[in-house]
Amino acid sequence: MAFYLLERDRDAGRHLASVMAASMDRIGRCESCRTLTEAPLCSICMNPKRDQGLVCVVEGPSDVAAIEQATEFSGGYFVLGGRLSPLDGIGPEELELGRLRQRLAGGGVRELILAISPTIEGSATSHYIAEMAALAQVPVTRIAHGVPLGGELEYVDGGTLAHAFSGRLPV
């Protein structure tokens, strides 16, 4: 891309540079859900049609985009901006879990949905948040883990298969 801009379109390169610089200054985090936004509150938190009684906890702003695109979810979000990882110095403070605790303690949250990747660090993060929600007596759910759609059983790893098996559902 750099070669293309240098050889063919220097004006576009300058424009891209100025847009990037402006975004770096202008885009901040939503005061409520912590996703990336230009305004103090993001468009989802501002939308009165979204049901803020359902809160979906995700790792990053890209997960918000993925869920908005793939599902009919009409609740609110809480964006962690990472996963708990004590070895990298990322603890509950770095993920601003205090804000989530406040939101849970404030009442009005009927269901906390954990949409965190089922990796080792992600599972630890889910566990921590689930305990936090249990203290605030808010019901917690997590998105299903199992065989991906279109996936052949034969090529699925053993851990996923075991998980899918133990988590089988009535048809």
Added chain:
Amino acid sequence: MAFYLLERDRDAGRHLASVMAASMDRIGRCESCRTLTEAPLCSICMNPKRDQGLVCVVEGPSDVAAIEQATEFSGGYFVLGGRLSPLDGIGPEELELGRLRQRLAGGGVRELILAISPTIEGSATSHYIAEMAALAQVPVTRIAHGVPLGGELEYVDGGTLAHAFSGRLPV
């Protein structure tokens, strides 16, 4: 492999050929579960410790191996040997679903577990078998579909994410 055998080890090649020829003649299908076996009944169906009241329906013998390796499942199997695919001329008769119907009608099956790949043809097959089991009043479950373990939400396809979201479970 062919070059290696021809250049380095022709005796091993001859041995492999004879073993392959023998397997082609000797290995047949289990009379009860239809998996590959040398005996009339496979080792799983012969094992009195396996609970034949739980029956797991899979597409092929390799799925039996995968489930045996990954899970603690101690029931029996029914191996379809494929998926329903009318365009390829594969109907209920080709998968010997009549045998499964008999087994369900015979009573004694407390749970039918569908461990069929969540592809289009696989889902159609699951649906067909679930209806068959419903007629025989046997409870049916299917293995969980969702985000694979260790998978990053960001890289999961939209269909899987939507499915995982709607199939969320209480923590």
